[in-house]
Amino acid sequence: MEHSRDDGDITARLDFIGLDNKGRDALRSVEPLIAKHLPEALARFYKKLATVPAVSRFFSGSDQMNRAQSSQLGHWLAIATGRFDAKYVESSRRIGLRHAQIGLEPRWYIGGYGVIVETLVTELARDFMDEHIKSLKGGSSTASMMRKFSRLRCPISASRCQPWSNPS
Numbered sequence: 001m002e003h004s005r006d007d008g009d010i011t012a013r014l015d016f017i018g019l020d021n022k023g024r025d026a027l028r029s030v031e032p033l034i035a036k037h038l039p040e041a042l043a044r045f046y047k048k049l050a051t052v053p054a055v056s057r058f059f060s061g062s063d064q065m066n067r068a069q070s071s072q073l074g075h076w077l078a079i080a081t082g083r084f085d086a087k088y089v090e091s092s093r094r095i096g097l098r099h100a101q102i103g104l105e106p107r108w109y110i111g112g113y114g115v116i117v118e119t120l121v122t123e124l125a126r127d128f129m130d131e132h133i134k135s136l137k138g139g140s141s142t143a144s145m146m147r148k149f150s151r152l153r154c155p156i157s158a159s160r161c162q163p164w165s166n167p168s
């Protein structure tokens with residue numbers, strides 16, 4: 001596979017942050033959960049943004065903010081695929097250029113990304129906890145199978161330790 005300068009740059013960045021193929025596979029595996037919670041994360045972000053005059057002044061109104069939110073949805077869904085290629089780099093650069101053109105300081109959009117990521121991490125953790133709790137209530141997860149196995153094995157083993165058991 002031939003790498004462009006942009007592909008090489010993104011490869012070096014991915015290497016630097018430790019997001020290897022295994023990590024990108026893990027990201028892809030939770031893509032449906034990210035897609036499920038992304039609208040909420042973006043709504044929270046834009047709600048927050050609307051309360052900050054230093055940032056909200058860049059929007060002429062709610063219609064423009066809704067268009068930006070829709071664009072963000074596409075961008076974050078692309079991130080969730082774990083495919084960081086030339087198309088991703090171009091999209092990110094276009095967003096950065098737009099931020100620079102309007103004079104949006106990096107502290108605002110980097111902070112905004114934090115709001116989005118915080119919501120996604122919180123909701124994904126909640127999903128994983130809910131799934132774990134379901135498995136504890138008798139689902140067919142590995143944890144459930146281990147509990148069932150222990151209910152079989154432990155009584156058999158314990159019965160051998162009791163003086164009234166027949167060791168045959």
